[in-house]
Amino acid sequence: MKIIDAHTHIDTCMSAIHFSKKSYSVEELINEMDQNCVDRSVVMGGGRPYQIMYQNELIKKAVKKYPERLIGFARINPVQDDHFIEILKTCISQYHFRGVKLHPTQDAYPLLNYRVYRIVEETIKLKIPILIHSGSIPYAMPGQIADLAALYPESKIIMAHAGKLELWQHTLPSAKRVNNLYLEFSFTHLTSVREAIDAIGEKRVLYGSNWPAGSMRPWIEGIKKVHIFTKKEKELFLGKNFLNIIEDSLV
Amino acid sequence: MSQEVIDFHVHFPANIYPKSKEEKQKQFIYRIDQLIEEMDISNTKIAVISSIEPMLRSSWLVLNNEKGKRYGGNETAFEAIKQSGGRLIGAFVPNCFQNVEVIKRDIQFFTEQYHFKVIKIHPWLGAFPANSKELYPVFEAATELELPILYHSGTIPFTTPAEMFDMAKRFPKVKVVLGHSGETELWHDVMALAEYADNLFIETSGQPNRIFLEQFVQRYGSERVLYGSDWLGTPGKMIFRQLEVNEIRISEYDKNNILINNAKRLLKLK
Numbered sequence: 001m002k003i004i005d006a007h008t009h010i011d012t013c014m015s016a017i018h019f020s021k022k023s024y025s026v027e028e029l030i031n032e033m034d035q036n037c038v039d040r041s042v043v044m045g046g047g048r049p050y051q052i053m054y055q056n057e058l059i060k061k062a063v064k065k066y067p068e069r070l071i072g073f074a075r076i077n078p079v080q081d082d083h084f085i086e087i088l089k090t091c092i093s094q095y096h097f098r099g100v101k102l103h104p105t106q107d108a109y110p111l112l113n114y115r116v117y118r119i120v121e122e123t124i125k126l127k128i129p130i131l132i133h134s135g136s137i138p139y140a141m142p143g144q145i146a147d148l149a150a151l152y153p154e155s156k157i158i159m160a161h162a163g164k165l166e167l168w169q170h171t172l173p174s175a176k177r178v179n180n181l182y183l184e185f186s187f188t189h190l191t192s193v194r195e196a197i198d199a200i201g202e203k204r205v206l207y208g209s210n211w212p213a214g215s216m217r218p219w220i221e222g223i224k225k226v227h228i229f230t231k232k233e234k235e236l237f238l239g240k241n242f243l244n245i246i247e248d249s250l251v
Numbered sequence: 252m253s254q255e256v257i258d259f260h261v262h263f264p265a266n267i268y269p270k271s272k273e274e275k276q277k278q279f280i281y282r283i284d285q286l287i288e289e290m291d292i293s294n295t296k297i298a299v300i301s302s303i304e305p306m307l308r309s310s311w312l313v314l315n316n317e318k319g320k321r322y323g324g325n326e327t328a329f330e331a332i333k334q335s336g337g338r339l340i341g342a343f344v345p346n347c348f349q350n351v352e353v354i355k356r357d358i359q360f361f362t363e364q365y366h367f368k369v370i371k372i373h374p375w376l377g378a379f380p381a382n383s384k385e386l387y388p389v390f391e392a393a394t395e396l397e398l399p400i401l402y403h404s405g406t407i408p409f410t411t412p413a414e415m416f417d418m419a420k421r422f423p424k425v426k427v428v429l430g431h432s433g434e435t436e437l438w439h440d441v442m443a444l445a446e447y448a449d450n451l452f453i454e455t456s457g458q459p460n461r462i463f464l465e466q467f468v469q470r471y472g473s474e475r476v477l478y479g480s481d482w483l484g485t486p487g488k489m490i491f492r493q494l495e496v497n498e499i500r501i502s503e504y505d506k507n508n509i510l511i512n513n514a515k516r517l518l519k520l521k
Contacts, residue, residue, distance in 0.1 A: 018439060019466040136436060137407070164435050165457050166406060187435055187459045189492070191485035213460045218494035225292075226487030 002239035004071075005033070005041040005216060006184045007131065007160055007208030011058055013046030014106045014133075015213030024212040026062040030069060036216040039239070040068075042208075044101040044131070045075035049108070052077045053087065060095040071246070072097035073131060077107045078115035088122055092251050099129045099246070104139035111144045112151075120152045127249045129156040131184065134171075135164025142167055146174035149181040156245055158182045158206065162192060172199045179204075182245065186210035190219070193237060194228050206245075207238045254507075255296040256493060257514035259369075260401065260430050260456050260479025261286070263300040263331050263339070282484055283331050289482065290338060293489035296511075298482070299369050299401070299518070301342035302328040306373035311346045322357060329365045340518060341367035342401060347377075347385040358392040368518050370400045374409040381414035382421075390422040399426040399517045401454065404441075405434025412440040419448040426450050426517055428477060431457035438463045445471050452517075455509065456481035456492055461499045473505035477513050 011023050026043075033041055043062060045055025055075050063072040074091030078084045091097045100123055104111050111132070123130050132148075134140045142163040149157045162183040163171035175181050176199065183200075185193050186208040196205050209216045223234055263286055290298055304310040304324025311323035323346055332339045343361040345354050361367040370393055374381040381402060393400050400418075404410045412433045419427040432453040433441040438460060445451050445467070456479040458464060468476060480492040496509060515521075 015435070015460045016462040019442065020462050161435075165431075166434055166436055190487050191491075194485075210459075213462050215459075215461055215495060215498035217498050218491050222487065222491045222494055225490050228486055 001235050002040075002243065003036075003038045003220065004207070004239035004242045005038050005209050005211070006158065006206040006242050007186050008041045008043050008211040009046035010043055010062055011045070011047055011055065013210070013213055014103065015210065017047065026065060026070075029062075029211060030066060032211055032216055033069065036220045038216055038220065040071055041211075042071045042073055042099070042131070042242075044073040046103075049077050049080060049106060052080055056087070056091055056095065059097070060091075063096065071099075073099040073101045075101045075103070076119060078102075078113075078119060079107060079109045084115065085118055085122060088119060092126060092128065096251065098249060098251060099123075099131060101131050103133045105133055105136040108139065110139055111148050116148065117151070120148065120155050123156075124152060124154045126251055127156075128251060129158055129182075129245050129249075131158040131160050133161065134159045135161045135167050135187070137167075142170040142174040146177050146181055149178040153178070153180055156180055156182070158184050158245070160184045160208065161187045161210070162196065164188065168192060172196060175200050175204065182206055182241070184208040186214045190222050190226055190228070197229075197233055197237075202233050202236050203241055203244070205237050206242050254510060255294055256478055256510040257518070257520075258290070258295045258298040258480050258482070258489060259428070259477040259514050259517075260454050261298040261300045261482045262303050262484075264327050265303055265482075265484035283334055285484065285486070286331070286482070287335065287338060289486065289489050293480075293493055295489055297338060297340060297514075297518075297520070299340050299342050299514075300328050300331060301344050301369075301371035301401075303376070305344035305346065306371075306376040308346070308348065308377055322361070325361060329361075329367075332365070340369070341365055342369035342371035343367040344371045344373070345389050347372075347379070347383070347389055351388040354388045355392045358389065358398075359396065362396050362398065368398065370398050372400060373403040374414075375403055375406045378409065380409050381411065382417040386418065387421075390418060390425055393425045394422055397424075399428055399452075401428045401430050403431065404429040405431045405437050405457065407436075412437055412444055416444040416448055416451060419451045423448075423450055426452055428452040428454050428517075430454045430479065431481070432463070432467075434458065435460060442467060442470070445475070451475070452477060452513075454479040455496055459495060461495070464499045465501060468499070468501050468505055473501065473508040474513055476509045477517070478510045
C-alpha cells in the first residue's frame with residue numbers, strides 16, 4: 001500500500017512560526033517519513049508571507065535532493081506582488097512542482113477575488129491541484145473554498161485540514177455541493193474521516209499530517225489499530241486518492 | 252498502548268439529539284459497553300465523564316419534567332458511573348441560570364452523594380460568555396469544595412481563553428482547565444495568558460499542534476497539562492489522541508505527568 005502524506009512543510013509553518021524559531025530540515029522530514037513507512041510527502045512552504053520565493057527555493061532544493069520521496073507544491077501569494085502567475089509558472093516548469101498551495105489566512109486575502117481566479121485558471125490549464133488552508137475565520141471557510149470549486153468545476157481543489165475542528169460542521173455540507181473538492185484531514189482525527197466517507201464517498205478523502213506541527217504516527221498507527229475502515233478505504237485514503245488527483249497533470 | 256492513563260475529558264452519554272426516548276435508552280445501554288471497551292483498548296484506567304445534555308440549557312427544562320429527574324441529564328452520567336466498577340469519575344455540569352442557592356446545592360449534592368470530582372462548563376453549547384457573572388456561584392462552590400473546573404475552550408463565541416483567564420484571576424484557588432487548549436485558532440491566547448495565572452491548566456484533546464504543546468511544557472512545565480480525548484461515542488478516538496500525546500517531543504517524566512500524574516493530583520487519587 002502506497003502511503004502519501006498530502007500536507008507537510010520544511011523550515012517552519014504557521015502553526016510553529018510564532019512559538020518556535022527552530023527550522024525543521026528536509027532530513028528531519030525524511031526521517032519522520034521513514035519511521036512511519038510514508039513513501040512520499042507533498043511538501044510546501046509555510047513561512048512568512050513576504051518570503052514566498054525563499055520558501056519555494058527551499059522546497060526546490062529539497063525535492064531535488066529527494067525526488068523519489070517528495071512532491072513539491074508552490075506556495076503562491078497573490079497579494080504580495082503582481083508577478084504571482086510568473087512565480088507559479090516558474091515553480092511548475094523549472095522547479096517541477098506538481099501543485100499549488102494557497103494560505104488565505106497567513107497571507108490575508110479573500111479567496112473569491114480575481115487574482116485567485118487567475119491562479120485557478122492556470123492550474124486548470126496544467127491539470128494540477130490547489131491545496132488551500134481551511135478552518136480559519138474569515139478567509140478560509142469551507143463554504144468559500146466550495147464556492148471556488150463550484151466556480152471552476154474543472155479545477156481540483158484540496159481543502160487542507162478539512163475545516164479543522166472549529167469549522168467541521170461546515171465541511172461536509174460544503175463538500176457535498178461539488179465533486180471537485182477533496183478533503184485533507186490534518187489537525188482533525190480519524191473519526192472525521194469515517195464521517196466524511198459516509199457522507200461524500202471514499203474517493204475524496206486524503207491523508208495529511210501537517211508535519212512538523214502535526215504528527216504522522218497517530219494517523220499511520222491509528223488507522224491500523226482502529227477498525228473503522230475497509231481495506232479499500234484505507235488504501236484510497238492513505239495514498240491512492242492523491243495519486244489519482246495528480247496522475248493526469250501535465251507537469 | 253502500554254502505559255495506563257487517566258482521560259480527563261470524556262462525554263457520556265454523548266448523543267445530544269436522539270430521535271426518540273427508546274433510541275436514547277438503547278444507545279445508553281450500548282454505549283456504556285462501548286465506552287468501557289474503548290477504555291480497555293486504549294489502556295485508559297479512569298475517565299472523567301460529563302453528560303452533554305445538561306450543557307444545553309433546554310435540557311434542564313425538558314428533562315426536569317421527566318419523572319425522577321432534576322439535574323438536566325447529570326443523572327445519566329451517574330448511572331454510567333455506578334455500572335463502571337470504579338472506572339469512571341463524574342464531572343458535574345451545573346445550570347448556572349438557576350438561583351445561587353440551587354446551583355451550590357446541586358454541586359454539593361453531586362460531589363458529596365455521587366462523588367463527582369470535577370465541574371464541567373460548556374459555554375458554547377450553553378450560549379453564555381465563559382466569564383459570565385452567572386458562573387460566580389459555580390466558582391465559589393468550586394473554591395469551597397476544592398473542585399477543578401473543566402471548560403470547553405477555543406470556539407467563538409463565548410469560549411475564548413481570555414474569558415477563562417478572567418475567571419482564573421478572580422478565583423485563584425480554582426484550577427481552571429482549558430479543554431482543547433484553545434483549539435487551533437486561539438492557542439496564541441493560551442500561551443500568552445498562562446504566564447499570568449498559575450491556576451490555568453490545559454487539556455490536550457483537539458490540540459494537534461505538538462509544537463505548541465512542547466513550547467507550553469517548556470515555558471510553564473508539564474504539571475499544567477492534562478491528557479483528554481473528548482470521546483463522544485466514536486471508536487478509536489482515545490487511541491488516536493494518546494498517539495498524539497506520545498508524539499510530543501518531551502521527556503518521559505513530562506509525558507507521565509500529562510497522561511496520568513496531573514489528573515491524579517487534581518482528582519485527589521492515590
